[in-house]
Amino acid sequence: MADSAQAQKLVYLVTGGCGFLGEHVVRMLLQQEPQLRELRIFDLHLGPWLEELKTGPVQVTAIQGDVTQAHEVAAAVAGAHVVIHTAGLVDVFGKTSPETIHEVNVQGTRNVIEACVQTGTRFLVYTSSMEVVGPNIKGQPFYRGNENTPYEAVHRHPYPCSKALAEQLVLEANGRKVLGGLPLVTCALRPTGIYGEGHQIMRDFYHQGLRLGGRLFRAIPASVEHGRVYVGNVAWMHVLVARELQHRAALMGGQVYFCYDNSPYKSYEDFNMEFLGPCGLRLVGTRPLLPYWLLLFLAALNVLLQWLLRPLLLYAPLLNPYTLAMANTTFTVSTDKARRHFGYEPLFSWEESRTRTIRWVQAVEGSAQ
Numbered sequence: 180m181a182d183s184a185q186a187q188k189l190v191y192l193v194t195g196g197c198g199f200l201g202e203h204v205v206r207m208l209l210q211q212e213p214q215l216r217e218l219r220i221f222d223l224h225l226g227p228w229l230e231e232l233k234t235g236p237v238q239v240t241a242i243q244g245d246v247t248q249a250h251e252v253a254a255a256v257a258g259a260h261v262v263i264h265t266a267g268l269v270d271v272f273g274k275t276s277p278e279t280i281h282e283v284n285v286q287g288t289r290n291v292i293e294a295c296v297q298t299g300t301r302f303l304v305y306t307s308s309m310e311v312v313g314p315n316i317k318g319q320p321f322y323r324g325n326e327n328t329p330y331e332a333v334h335r336h337p338y339p340c341s342k343a344l345a346e347q348l349v350l351e352a353n354g355r356k357v358l359g360g361l362p363l364v365t366c367a368l369r370p371t372g373i374y375g376e377g378h379q380i381m382r383d384f385y386h387q388g389l390r391l392g393g394r395l396f397r398a399i400p401a402s403v404e405h406g407r408v409y410v411g412n413v414a415w416m417h418v419l420v421a422r423e424l425q426h427r428a429a430l431m432g433g434q435v436y437f438c439y440d441n442s443p444y445k446s447y448e449d450f451n452m453e454f455l456g457p458c459g460l461r462l463v464g465t466r467p468l469l470p471y472w473l474l475l476f477l478a479a480l481n482v483l484l485q486w487l488l489r490p491l492l493l494y495a496p497l498l499n500p501y502t503l504a505m506a507n508t509t510f511t512v513s514t515d516k517a518r519r520h521f522g523y524e525p526l527f528s529w530e531e532s533r534t535r536t537i538r539w540v541q542a543v544e545g546s547a548q
């Protein structure tokens with residue numbers, strides 16, 4: 180706990196603060212950061228839930244803005260002590276053009292860095308992604324790896340390419356002199372697949388299961404492990420890293436940390452069933468019902484359909500060659516770097532993360548009826 184001289188003096192800015200992760204970061208900061216005086220939430224689309232936050236002791240400032248617009252970013256950053264840059268375009272389904280993904284994720288990040296430098300903000304935390312490492316286009320497994328595990332990171336898809344470039348910009352910016360002459364301190368967090376309250380893809384799977392009469396059909400072998408982390412723990416790690424970066428700049432500046440917790444290692448589908456099962460869905464098959472070559476064919480067909488239908492409508496199904504490769508490649512992390520460097524321990528146990536997520540899916544069910 181901060182002493183009273185330190186209390187409530189800091190201004191934080193969260194970009195993308197109205198997204199799935201961003202909302203959890205915002206709420207976690209308000210609950211767990213005693214030094215907070217003002218919290219600025221910058222997003223392209225502001226959520227109505229922000230209103231309820233404005234009645235608390237911390238000044239909450241909602242800023243509607245676009246990270247691709249340097250002047251809007253600079254205005255939001257000016258006077259902030261810490262920036263948590265989580266805004267990004269998360270699209271692996273072909274909804275957005277590669278150019279737009281690059282513009283938001285790479286140029287947007289460049290704008291955030293330049294704003295810090297120009298206005299004198301010293302601490303920058305970037306939400307990167309496990310995708311910066313892999314799975315790579317060769318489908319090589321990454322089994323319980325850590326930040327130093329050698330892995331051939333080769334990407335073609337616009338999303339991981341953009342995250343990798345943005346992360347590099349953030350890490351290279353560590354040590355740059357900001358206005359006033361002090362050095363910028365940066366670091367990047369790499370969450371694995373995030374789940375929890377507000378997870379759109381979980382919602383999509385749930386609705387798909389309901390449409391199929393309460394069933395989902397296994398497409399991926401149960402032996403393929405996929406790393407997942409609870410959104411509350413990802414948010415907690417952001418809060419902690421932002422706090423400790425101010426005290427341990429020499430150790431933490433320019434570092435990357437996988438974002439992890441005690442969620443079990445399972446296949447993507449089996450993991451989802453931990454929540455969808457208690458909500459009444461069943462995963463049919465102990466092995467994939469369709470052979471891999473047929474799934475690959477269907478995935479390629481989806482790409483063709485997306486292209487053909489583009490002038491008429493946006494066809495962006497969950498299955499495409501990239502998502503299939505992702506789901507079908509083992510990628511799990513096992514590390515304690517965040518614990519060693521800044522004392523991170525998950526705030527939510529697996530049981531609590533699971534219960535909270537189930538409750539949320541049940542509420543989605545209730546609201547859909």
Ligand SMILES: NC(=O)C1=CN([C@@H]2O[C@H](COP(=O)(O)OP(=O)(O)OC[C@H]3O[C@@H](n4cnc5c(N)ncnc54)[C@H](O)[C@@H]3O)[C@@H](O)[C@H]2O)C=CC1
Pocket residue numbers: 194195196197198199200201221222223224244245246247265266267268269283287306307308309342369370371372373374
């Ligand atoms: N969802 C996941 O499993 C993972 C996500 N991440 C990263 O976490 C971050 C947050 O992701 P999610 O919360 O899942 O996505 P999200 O789409 O729910 O949130 C992103 C937020 O950024 C905002 N945004 C998008 N373009 C913007 C722009 N031009 N200017 C200002 N705001 C803009 C959106 O309005 C949205 O509120 C992203 O940087 C993503 O790359 C990393 C690992 C896993």
Ligand SMILES: C[C@H](CCCC(C)(C)O)[C@H]1CC[C@H]2[C@@H]3[C@H](O)CC4=CC(=O)CC[C@]4(C)[C@H]3CC[C@]12C
Pocket residue numbers: 269271307308309310371372373380398399447497498499501502503505506
């Ligand atoms: C949608 C995929 C599962 C569909 C499989 C099918 C069609 C055979 O049933 C998801 C499998 C893996 C997911 C990605 C992964 O968790 C890592 C990610 C990290 C990010 O930074 C953003 C999200 C994502 C790319 C995530 C997206 C959905 C999957 C591809």
